[in-house]
Amino acid sequence: MARLPRLYAPQVPQLVQAEFVRPLAAVSDPTPSAELDRLLEWLLHDAREYKVAVHGWLLLNDRITLLATPPDAQGLSRLMQALGRRLATHMRRGRVFAGRYRSTLVEPGAWVLPALVWLESLPVQQRYVDRAESWPWSSAAAHTGVHAGTPTGTPMDAAALGRTLLNDHVDYWQDGNTPFAREANYRERMQNGLSAAQGQRIEQALFGQWVLGDAGFVDKLSTLATRRLMPASRGRPRKTTPSV
Numbered sequence: 667m668a669r670l671p672r673l674y675a676p677q678v679p680q681l682v683q684a685e686f687v688r689p690l691a692a693v694s695d696p697t698p699s700a701e702l703d704r705l706l707e708w709l710l711h712d713a714r715e716y717k718v719a720v721h722g723w724l725l726l727n728d729r730i731t732l733l734a735t736p737p738d739a740q741g742l743s744r745l746m747q748a749l750g751r752r753l754a755t756h757m758r759r760g761r762v763f764a765g766r767y768r769s770t771l772v773e774p775g776a777w778v779l780p781a782l783v784w785l786e787s788l789p790v791q792q793r794y795v796d797r798a799e800s801w802p803w804s805s806a807a808a809h810t811g812v813h814a815g816t817p818t819g820t821p822m823d824a825a826a827l828g829r830t831l832l833n834d835h836v837d838y839w840q841d842g843n844t845p846f847a848r849e850a851n852y853r854e855r856m857q858n859g860l861s862a863a864q865g866q867r868i869e870q871a872l873f874g875q876w877v878l879g880d881a882g883f884v885d886k887l888s889t890l891a892t893r894r895l896m897p898a899s900r901g902r903p904r905k906t907t908p909s910v
Contacts, residue, residue, distance in 0.1 A: 674739040680772065682767055683730070683732075690728075704756070719735045721832070723805050732785075750762045773877070783856060838852070
């Protein structure tokens with residue numbers, strides 16, 4: 667089966683996830699701080715190089731997940747390829763990513779903040795930490811205003827560096843009139859979490875590489891996107907009744 671072309675539409679954020687062929691460190695070391703710090707430095711450099719606006723980010727031992735708006739159809743691909751080359755050179759293990767990265771176009775005003783909550787909650791779901799803000803290698807602390815710092819022995823302040831990477835989406839800025847209000851509102855979102863239906867919808871869109879948005883959003887993008895936005899209906903096309 668031919669693989670789908672990359673999905674892109676101008677000025678539309680994308681939720682992106684790439685899994686590593688092998689974890690960055692042994693399973694017995696779920697928080698390889700030196701490796702994650704290095705990857706964060708590379709991400710900051712390459713996001714600036716390719717002018718990708720990063721609205722949310724997460725680095726885990728086995729994957730990288732971003733919510734970002736690229737400047738053009740190639741921006742995110744170039745960013746991920748650059749990170750892959752750096753990792754391959756550093757680890758000297760050949761292929762880095764387990765297949766192509768997955769992505770979905772995210773509807774602003776409806777799904778950007780839920781996608782952000784989903785992304786930043788992954789360390790809790792994966793049992794790395796009890797609270798999302800406690801994971802230094804993500805944008806959660808910056809969005810909630812709860813800066814937990816980094817674990818003892820970490821050679822750099824990952825949370826501080828990550829804040830320089832962040833380019834918040836307008837949906838986050840409109841979620842409160844002041845920084846304190848935005849952080850408080852977002853903390854409440856994180857505490858409440860997503861419904862099962864929301865989480866399932868995000869994962870179906872991401873892993874299926876389709877649009878995360880309502881029918882009106884899909885219709886609006888139908889003439890702008892680089893390919894078909896939703897899966898085709900199953901079965902044969904309906905027969906049309908000939909006009910008399």
